[in-house]
Amino acid sequence: MHYHYFTIEQREALERLIRSQASGDARETLRRLHSPDYGVCRACGGDIPYVRLMADPATLYCTACLRPTTPRPASTSADTTSTTSTQSGK
Numbered sequence: 001m002h003y004h005y006f007t008i009e010q011r012e013a014l015e016r017l018i019r020s021q022a023s024g025d026a027r028e029t030l031r032r033l034h035s036p037d038y039g040v041c042r043a044c045g046g047d048i049p050y051v052r053l054m055a056d057p058a059t060l061y062c063t064a065c066l067r068p069t070t071p072r073p074a075s076t077s078a079d080t081t082s083t084t085s086t087q088s089g090k
Contacts, residue, residue: 006039010050018057029058041065 018029032038039048043065052063
């Protein structure tokens, strides 16, 4: 198992940030903060950068493995296809 180590100051800063957030996941995030695998990406096992954890302490993935939460608009690919079809039809 891979462990991610933080300084005492980093861990305290993360704990203050988590406690200041009024989210239902705060208790779970605090529990994870005190486990040795907090800050380890669940997908690749790599380290999640401290800066990323400060931006979102509940994150489970590093920036490389983060999956987009919103799908791309379908109209972009449809517009390109219709433009190409129209141009080649002339």
